Amino acid sequence: MKLNKLLLILSFSVLPFVHSCRSPESDNKLKSKIESALADNQGIAVDVEEGNVTLNGQLGSDSLKQVVEEKTKMAGGEQIKSIHNNIVVNLPEPEGAREKYHELVGGAVDSTLTRDVNRVLEDFPTITAQVKEGIITATGNIEKTKMDSLKKRLEHIKPKGIDMKGVTSR
Structure with missing residues (x-):
């Protein structure tokens, strides 16, 4: 009788684990x-x-x-x-938001952008850049494989524009 009770108790205690x-x-x-x-x-x-x-x-x-x-x-x-x-x-950026931002902060945006551009360019020592009125003008020579990476990283800091005509690839 004790063995039956023990088996019954044991089977009920195992049942939740089997179900899970x-x-x-x-x-x-x-x-x-x-x-x-x-x-x-x-x-x-x-x-x-x-x-x-x-x-x-x-x-x-x-x-x-x-x-x-x-x-x-x-x-x-x-x-x-x-x-x-x-x-x-990911909320879509409202149309014209970047331009409005640049209008609101005026000249302060250039110093902020310059700081951010300099941080990006730490990884691209052969490239130099100037920032004026929210537009980044880059010059220098870079490997073809790194060109897209540079452009994406510069776009990520949301400048008003990027001019990479002075950048040549090797």
């Missing part, structure tokens, strides 16, 4: 359901591991991010243990 072990097949089915529900939201990656759903990607607003999470909940239902919404919201 999900097969990869059930995760794949859940992932397929969610991906189907999110078909109109291009660029959202769905990962499912043991019922835990992770959403990755980029969207243009917080409300879209919430809609994607709601669609995920509805598609997965009780099969979902948790949702990790790692979607990044």
Whole structure:
């Protein structure tokens, strides 16, 4: 009798662990359901591991991010243990924002840009640059493979314009 009770208690204590072990097949089915529900939201990656759903990607607003999470909940239902919404919201820059910024800060922008350009050029010792009225004028010689990197890094500091006519590649 004691042995039966012991087996019964042991089986009930193991049951929750057996239930929590999900097969990869059930995760794949859940992932397929969610991906189907999110078909109109291009660029959202769905990962499912043991019922835990992770959403990755980029969207243009917080409300879209919430809609994607709601669609995920509805598609997965009780099969979902948790949702990790790692979607990044990239708000589009309003048209003309860069020009307005330069108008507002006037001459102060040149000193800030000069500082930022000098930081970028630390990695490109063969290039020099001048900043005037928010426009970067670069000169020098650089390897072809590094030209795109230089341009992207200069664009990242958001100047009014970039003149790279004086930069030659070797």
